[in-house]
């Protein structure tokens with residue numbers, strides 16, 4: 497017989513976003529992602545990265561209710577990591593931090609969703 501699907505409870509999705517963002521900001525490898533990349537101190541960044549994103553901007557958007565659901569929030573978090581992979585060598589301080597942060601995030605949100 498078909499397994500009955502659990503109804504989706506979207507009421508606490510924004511609370512989950514706040515927990516996830518706090519966990520990202522508290523991570524020891526978060527330092528390259530905490531504030532917007534200042535394109536004056538990073539030559540070429542503005543040309544290469546069309547949609548900059550960072551954890552403080554995500555926090556601002558969360559505070560201003562610009563995320564309608566968890567999915568929209570995850571899109572912006574992944575933008576942080578995809579920008580990082582595009583601009584930084586995998587074998588670099590920032591590149592490695594990005595990979596570690598993405599692995600942490602993927603594990604954390606799947607944990608929270610399977611509660």
Ligand SMILES: Cc1ncccc1N[C@@H](C)c1ccc2c(c1)OCCO2
Nearest residue numbers: 528529532533537538580583584590
């Ligand atoms: C995520 C990212 N990708 C590419 C470049 C930079 C950054 N992060 C900025 C904050 C950053 C991180 C480290 C820095 C720096 C700026 O400016 C020069 C000194 O070291």
